Each structure stands twice: as structure tokens, then as C-alpha cells.
Amino acid sequence: MPRVALAFTARDEQDIIERMIRWHLSQGVDFILVEEALSSDATPAILDALAEELPVVVSHTQRSHAEQAQAMTDLQAQALLFGADWVIDSDADEFWAARDGSLRSVFAAIPAGVGFVRAEVDEFACDLTLLPHHRSWSGERLAPKVAHRPGPGVTVHFANVSVTGTLPGMALPQLSVLHWPLRSPEQAAIKCRNLIAPVPGRAAGCDAHYRRLEEDPGAALAVSGTHTRRLTQILLNSTASSREPGAAHGSL
Numbered sequence: 001m002p003r004v005a006l007a008f009t010a011r012d013e014q015d016i017i018e019r020m021i022r023w024h025l026s027q028g029v030d031f032i033l034v035e036e037a038l039s040s041d042a043t044p045a046i047l048d049a050l051a052e053e054l055p056v057v058v059s060h061t062q063r064s065h066a067e068q069a070q071a072m073t074d075l076q077a078q079a080l081l082f083g084a085d086w087v088i089d090s091d092a093d094e095f096w097a098a099r100d101g102s103l104r105s106v107f108a109a110i111p112a113g114v115g116f117v118r119a120e121v122d123e124f125a126c127d128l129t130l131l132p133h134h135r136s137w138s139g140e141r142l143a144p145k146v147a148h149r150p151g152p153g154v155t156v157h158f159a160n161v162s163v164t165g166t167l168p169g170m171a172l173p174q175l176s177v178l179h180w181p182l183r184s185p186e187q188a189a190i191k192c193r194n195l196i197a198p199v200p201g202r203a204a205g206c207d208a209h210y211r212r213l214e215e216d217p218g219a220a221l222a223v224s225g226t227h228t229r230r231l232t233q234i235l236l237n238s239t240a241s242s243r244e245p246g247a248a249h250g251s252l
Contacts, residue, residue, distance in 0.1 A: 007076060
């Protein structure tokens with residue numbers, strides 16, 4: 001079976017970070033690499049505590065959101081050193097899920113000549129919270145995210161929507177990325193403050209969206225999304241062991 005890593009960057013994600021990590025480990029991810037940068041909440045302490053218990057490696061840096069692509073490229077190089085066969089390029093508010101089986105089993109079935117896969121993104125809703133009803137800043141469906149085979153010449157591009165320097169890719173309908181962008185008015189306001197500054201390549205509509213959130217975070221929280229009972233149960237039991245029947249994860 002392939003050795004699967006998950007990599008992501010985190011800033012001010014204290015309300016979701018443990019749930020996100022435990023979910024992926026329960027679904028066959030072997031280890032997780034995370035770069036924490038500039039958090040003002042409990043995110044650093046939560047990550048350090050999880051690293052004592054689980055196969056999680058944490059780097060604390062001062063990189064800004066504009067440097068996210070370089071951070072992800074560095075993390076995939078680290079995953080290669082740890083022996084990963086696949087790297088899931090994730091955001092802290094994304095939950096990767098297999099439509100059938102585990103993440104590990106999905107990656108095990110990918111042909112050898114495929115260097116990366118694309119997974120469609122859906123908004124995620126469960127009974128813990130309300131979610132915003134948007135597909136993207138322009139109103140269209142969110143762009144697919146990628147997972148890839150790590151390599152010394154691989155570059156992960158901004159927002160994890162593409163990679164270069166690896167073998168050809170393919171869409172993989174067996175995978176779904178469930179996006180949980182806003183969890184409460186308070187968290188929405190924090191996200192707004194962190195991302196309101198211009199970021200190269202981000203559309204003006206994105207900036208306008210966050211300015212509206214800053215004015216009234218609660219207005220964006222409306223019922224929407226894809227309900228997933230399996231993921232909901234993990235979230236509700238996020239402080240329990242990350243192992244589920246039939247799921248396993250290794251150590252570094």
C-alpha cells in the first residue's frame with residue numbers, strides 16, 4: 001500500500017485544526033506535515049500537543065498567506081524525505097474523503113503513470129454549524145484541488161489547484177474535498193482580518209467578499225452544503241482516538 005502524507009498551512013484555525021487532523025488520519029493518511037505561521041490564537045499549542053501524540057510534524061514560521069505556494073512546495077519536499085508516495089495538498093478547512101473505502105485504498109488504485117489527481121470541491125455542512133452559500137468569489141464552482149506524487153522538482157501552485165514537475169494528471173471522481181470555510185461569525189471575522197490585504201493573483205471579488213464579512217460576519221452564515229454522516233461523526237467525536245474500525249495510520 002502507498003504511504004500517504006497530507007500537507008497544509010494553518011493560521012488561526014483553533015476551532016477546526018484537531019478535527020481536521022484526526023479525520024485524515026482516520027481515513028488512511030500515514031502522517032501529516034503542517035506549517036503554522038503568524039497565528040494569534042491557540043493553533044500553535046494545539047498542533048504541538050497533537051505532534052506529541054500523533055504522526056504530525058509541525059513547523060512554526062513567519063510566512064504570510066502570499067507565500068502559501070512556496071510553503072506547500074517545501075512541505076511536499078519534506079514528505080518526499082519521509083518516504084511519502086502521495087501528498088494530499090490541503091487547506092486547514094478542507095476534509096478529503098473517499099466516496100468508497102479509505103483515502104489509502106483510493107491512492108493505491110491509481111495507475112503508475114499518473115503524477116497527480118484532481119478532486120472536486122463541495123461545501124460541507126453538518127449539524128455543528130451553518131455554512132456560507134457560495135461556490136467561489138465569482139459565484140462559480142470552486143476549482144478542483146490536487147494531490148500528487150512528491151518529487152525534488154515538483155512545484156505546488158497557489159491555492160493547491162495545480163502542480164508542475166511531475167507526471168501527467170487526471171481527474172479522480174473517487175475523491176471529494178469537503179470545504180468548511182466559515183464555522184462561526186467570530187471565525188469569519190478572524191479569517192477576514194487575516195486575508196483582507198491584497199494577495200497576488202486573488203480576484204477583486206475575493207477582497208470585496210471579505211470586506212463584507214468584516215462588516216457583518218453573521219450575514220454570510222446560511223444553511224448550505226453536502227451532508228456526510230461519516231465525517232460528521234468524526235467531528236462530533238474529535239477528541240476521541242483517530243482510529244476507526246478498518247482504518248490505520250503509521251508513524252514517521
